[in-house]
Amino acid sequence: MSRSFIHSVIDNRSAALKDRVAIEEEAISISYGHLLENSNQIANLLVSLGVVTGDVVGVAMYSSIRLVTSMLACFKSDSIYLPLDVSQPVNRLRLMLLQAPPKVLITTAEQLEDVRVLLIDNDIPVPVLIGLPDTAAVTINSLTLEGMHLIEVDTTKVQVMRWEDGIYQLSVTTLNEYDVIAPDIVQSPDAGNYIFYTSGSTGLPKGILGCHESLSHYILWHQEEFEVNTESRISQLAPVTFDASLKDILVALAAGATLCIPSPGIRYQIPLLTRWLKDQRISLLQTVPSMFRLVVRNLKEQNILLTDIRYVALAGERLYGRDVSNWRSVSGESAVIANLYGLTETTILKSCYRIPHWDWEPGEVIPVGQAISNTLIAVINENGLCTEGEVGEVYIKTPYVTKGYLDTVLNEALFIQNPLVSDRIDMVCRTGDIGRYRVDGSLELLGRRDDQVKLHGVRVELDGVKRLLLRQEGIEQVELLLHQDEELNSTLLCYYTGRQYESTQLRHQLEQELPAAHLPGHYIWLEEFPLNVNGKVDRKRLPRPDSLSGGDNYEAPHAGLEQELSGIWQQILGVDRISRTASFFVVGGSSLKAIQLLSRIYKEYEVQLTIADIFKHTTLAAQSALIGASIKVNYEPIPPAAPQAHYPLSFAQRRLWVVAQRESSAQPFNGLEVYHLEGILNPAALSSAFMTLLERHESLRTVFVIVRRRACTTYTRSVRHRFFNFV
Numbered sequence: 035m036s037r038s039f040i041h042s043v044i045d046n047r048s049a050a051l052k053d054r055v056a057i058e059e060e061a062i063s064i065s066y067g068h069l070l071e072n073s074n075q076i077a078n079l080l081v082s083l084g085v086v087t088g089d090v091v092g093v094a095m096y097s098s099i100r101l102v103t104s105m106l107a108c109f110k111s112d113s114i115y116l117p118l119d120v121s122q123p124v125n126r127l128r129l130m131l132l133q134a135p136p137k138v139l140i141t142t143a144e145q146l147e148d149v150r151v152l153l154i155d156n157d158i159p160v161p162v163l164i165g166l167p168d169t170a171a172v173t174i175n176s177l178t179l180e181g182m183h184l185i186e187v188d189t190t191k192v193q194v195m196r197w198e199d200g201i202y203q204l205s206v207t208t209l210n211e212y213d214v215i216a217p218d219i220v221q222s223p224d225a226g227n228y229i230f231y232t233s234g235s236t237g238l239p240k241g242i243l244g245c246h247e248s249l250s251h252y253i254l255w256h257q258e259e260f261e262v263n264t265e266s267r268i269s270q271l272a273p274v275t276f277d278a279s280l281k282d283i284l285v286a287l288a289a290g291a292t293l294c295i296p297s298p299g300i301r302y303q304i305p306l307l308t309r310w311l312k313d314q315r316i317s318l319l320q321t322v323p324s325m326f327r328l329v330v331r332n333l334k335e336q337n338i339l340l341t342d343i344r345y346v347a348l349a350g351e352r353l354y355g356r357d358v359s360n361w362r363s364v365s366g367e368s369a370v371i372a373n374l375y376g377l378t379e380t381t382i383l384k385s386c387y388r389i390p391h392w393d394w395e396p397g398e399v400i401p402v403g404q405a406i407s408n409t410l411i412a413v414i415n416e417n418g419l420c421t422e423g424e425v426g427e428v429y430i431k432t433p434y435v436t437k438g439y440l441d442t443v444l445n446e447a448l449f450i451q452n453p454l455v456s457d458r459i460d461m462v463c464r465t466g467d468i469g470r471y472r473v474d475g476s477l478e479l480l481g482r483r484d485d486q487v488k489l490h491g492v493r494v495e496l497d498g499v500k501r502l503l504l505r506q507e508g509i510e511q512v513e514l515l516l517h518q519d520e521e522l523n524s525t526l527l528c529y530y531t532g533r534q535y536e537s538t539q540l541r542h543q544l545e546q547e548l549p550a551a552h553l554p555g556h557y558i559w560l561e562e563f564p565l566n567v568n569g570k571v572d573r574k575r576l577p578r579p580d581s582l583s584g585g586d587n588y589e590a591p592h593a594g595l596e597q598e599l600s601g602i603w604q605q606i607l608g609v610d611r612i613s614r615t616a617s618f619f620v621v622g623g624s625s626l627k628a629i630q631l632l633s634r635i636y637k638e639y640e641v642q643l644t645i646a647d648i649f650k651h652t653t654l655a656a657q658s659a660l661i662g663a664s665i666k667v668n669y670e671p672i673p674p675a676a677p678q679a680h681y682p683l684s685f686a687q688r689r690l691w692v693v694a695q696r697e698s699s700a701q702p703f704n705g706l707e708v709y710h711l712e713g714i715l716n717p718a719a720l721s722s723a724f725m726t727l728l729e730r731h732e733s734l735r736t737v738f739v740i741v742r743r744r745a746c747t748t749y750t751r752s753v754r755h756r757f758f759n760f761v
Contacts (some may be wrong), residue, residue: 038223040250040284045070045216047290051264056287058100058314060297063132064099066290069106071214076107076140076166076214079192083162084139087112087219088226092136092160094149097274097295100166102283104140106229113137114243115228117274120149124156125547131158133440138162146193150202162200165193167209169601180729190390216549222558223247230277230378233495233552241440244277248381250432253284255406259386260318260345261632267342268293268318269311271301271325276379278350282320302645304633308332308340323351323357324395324524324626330357331363332633335525342367349374351385351524352479354392362392374477375402379448380463384409387476401476408432411477412462413469414453420471427483428467429453435463487516487526494526494552502547506540508533509562513571514554517578528554529576531562537620538652552651555607555622560685588613596658602634603654615662617652641665680739680746687738 037043048056052067057669064072085091087304091113093104101117108115116134120127120141141149146165153159159216190209195202227246231239262268268286270293272278286293294314299307308329311319319340321329326348333340346361346369353373361371387403393442394400406409412419414535415426431452438445452460470482487494496514503512517525528540537557544553564575591600600612607622618628628648635641641664651660675681728734741748 038247038250039109039221039253040246040253040288041073041106043250043254044106044284047288051290052461054264055292055404057102057295059099059295060300062194063098065066069099069103069287072209073103073106073110074214074216074480074534075108075209076103078217079164079209080107080111080113080138081217081219082212083138083194085111085113087221089137090114090116090134090229092116092118092131092139094120094139094141095145095274096298097270097279098142098294100142100168101274102287102293104166105283109246110219112219112221114226117230118280119275120145120152120643122549123546124152126549128156128158130239130241131229135241136160138164140164140166143167143191143193146195147503150195154202159197159202161197163193163195165195167191187212200343219656221246222248224437228277228280229440230275233498238498240444242378243437243440244381245437245525249280249284249301251408251434252382252406253281253288256281256285256347256383257289259406260285260347262286262289262291262318264290266317266360267294267315268292269314269320270295271321277382278320278322281347281382293516299642299644302629302632303636303642304328304629304640304676305336305636307340312338312340313382316340317342318345318347319343320347323353324725325350325629327357327360328626328630329634330360330364334360335637341368343369345369346371347374348372349376353400354396355398355400356396358389358392358394358400359396363657367392373400373404374478375401377430377463377465378436379438380430380465381433384430384432385411385477401477401478405430405432405736408434410500412454413471419454421475422471423469425480428465428469428477428479429458430463430465432463443461451672499526499528499544499552499554502544503528503530503540506533506535506543509535509687513563513573513576515573526553526622527557527576527578528557529560529563530557531560534559538617541617541620542638550619551623553619553624555619555624555627557620589615591654591658595662596654598638598724599635599658599661600633600654606630606634612654614655614658615653618648618654618657619652623652635661639665682746683738 045113048066048070052065054066055063056066056069057064089109091104091108093101093108093115095101095104105115105117114134116130116136118127118130118139137160139149139153139162141163143165147164150163151499153163192207192209194205194207196202196205215354223246225246225247226243228244229241229245231241234240256262266286266289268282268291270279270282270286271635272282283293285291294316294691296307296310300310311329319326319329326346332338343365351492358371360608361369371389373389374383375385383403383406385405387401389400409430410431412431413424413426414420414429415424415760420426429452435449438448448463449461450464452462466483466676468483469477470480472478487496499514500512503509510573511530513529515527515529517527535557540557564572588611591597591612596614600614603612603618603621604610606627607618609621612621617623618631622629625645628645631648632643632645635643639661641661643660643664647660648657651657
């Protein structure tokens with residue numbers, strides 16, 4: 035096993051822990067043994083399709099077992115893993131695929147046709163598309179008992195589309211045709227193995243190429259630092275298009291722990307997510323401070339205590355003393371909270387601060403600590419190395435950085451000669467962050483030397499957003515300001531002069547180029563900018579959201595549901611009044627605030643909407659109508675299946691059957707309840723009541739049978755036996 039390759043570490047773990055659960059989703063799971071085999075089979079499939087060292091393989095799917103096996107397959111085939119979100123702006127997706135053109139794109143069998151149409155319609159065809167089957171089938175197919183297969187073999191079918199003569203030609207294969215042993219490829223620790231994209235100052239996304247050795251170094255450090263072992267249960271909350279997802283996924287698997295993946299419906303519903311964290315007995319929670327605040331607030335509202343959490347690892351934006359105190363108030367002091375810092379360019383994270391005490395001022399910024407292993411962090415100004423309290427720019431030195439930007443010209447400003455060394459070549463990363471050393475030697479971040487900001491943990495280049503706005507006809511000047519409210523929620527404000535646009539129109543234009551997380555929450559037209567005595571824009575005099583009244587097109591919400599929802603919007607967005615025609619995303623809304631809105635709607639109306647619903651129904655009136663329709667939805671009965679001698683097992687029944695066979699001496703699904711009845715018992719009446727209940731409900735008469743060496747269900751047509759004895 036080579037520790038320079040994280041997939042080799044995971045393979046070694048998998049071989050030793052074949053029967054242990056590696057990944058759990060809402061209804062399915064996969065063992066380490068089958069994760070090893072499935073990822074090897076997909077790797078061999080990629081090699082058979084002509085993928086060689088250095089080729090890019092796109093992976094377009096949500097967080098799932100299939101995504102993880104595809105990622106590992108990329109590493110094993112010595113290709114470069116490129117996670118993609120096909121719902122992002124098409125122009126941005128096109129730029130990414132042109133800069134890092136994939137030889138193969140892997141998606142789910144369910145999404146394959148949509149992906150094919152998207153690529154053709156936008157003239158960005160990929161040579162080969164792969165549609166993977168539901169991994170649930172592969173997982174349960176592996177659960178065999180004495181030769182009885184519980185899943186049909188065709189559930190391992192893989193659809194392959196090749197771009198030939200201007201169209202995609204479809205063929206079908208199965209994973210079973212490919213070897214369960216990894217392809218024999220000589221790999222270099224310095225070879226590229228993944229690409230993630232960040233915001234660019236020109237408005238164009240910047241691709242960053244990681245490498246095997248640096249990734250493995252960080253993952254193994256993180257595993258040791260947070261004492262991750264085979265008993266750990268780790269949440270996967272980071273979007274898969276961000277490098278933080280590597281930390282979630284690979285740390286768990288390298289340690290032989292269980293990676294727990296919530297469904298999209300749970301991930302963005304905070305009340306459901308907090309309950310999921312408890313039910314899944316998560317021991318290591320990893321997220322950004324913005325999401326952490328929502329979780330903590332909901333823990334308090336639901337009176338939930340996460341007793342299994344041992345560590346909370348936070349990174350991506352500023353953490354405050356209030357955040358630490360709020361966690362303590364709902365979860366006590368049993369968990370260790372750590373604040374981490376790093377750049378995608380330097381391989382995930384490069385400093386760590388284990389918070390040593392709980393007594394912080396509410397507005398105090400928590401430091402990001404000291405460098406991790408094999409890393410040095412320095413604060414340098416024009417006078418050289420800074421001493422305690424001196425402000426300077428942060429530099430990182432480590433052999434475990436990424437290979438830099440795909441646009442290599444940009445690397446000249448990223449990796450530079452160490453300003454403290456003149457007698458030899460000594461390259462360091464210039465982060466662009468401003469900071470200072472505290473008394474204890476830990477690093478405190480103060481801001482940026484450029485126009486870059488962190489918005490809900492996402493790095494946003496303000497200059498790139500400005501450039502796109504100034505392209506709009508008639509706009510003369512633009513200023514962007516990051517506003518933070520009393521609850522520490524951040525909103526990007528856009529002020530502009532020149533031609534006045536409808537806010538929805540400006541947002542629509544930006545949506546063609548930028549992800550939702552990069553968009554301003556308010557678009558504010560000014561006749562002219564206020565200036566200070568030096569003739570510069572006086573940012574202190576720019577109107578804040580709490581002083582905005584909804585504009586000249588204000589239309590009062592209708593009585594009832596619209597007024598109720600308006601109150602929720604006001605609380606989340608921090609504005610005085612809301613027009614019923616206003617878009618959530620142009621009066622301060624963001625992806626994170628949309629998650630807050632989903633949680634409030636679920637709490638108030640017991641209606642479970644999705645993020646997609648909020649983006650499709652942006653106005654107060656539209657959302658109110660959607661909620662009203664969801665509340666009043668008519669009951670639609672499920673038609674009964676046609677009578678048969680036998681019925682195929684559902685997924686839940688298959689799992690129950692397997693567990694029952696393995697636990698023949700103890701039936702974990704059988705419950706025992708004892709009731710003490712007072713008064714005179716009529717045995718005949720009680721027996722008749724139970725018999726009537728059994729006759730009424732077929733599920734109570736369902737039994738498992740073996741038909742042609744496969745498990746099926748059937749049910750007794752009538753109840754003729756005496757099931758009850760009275761003594």
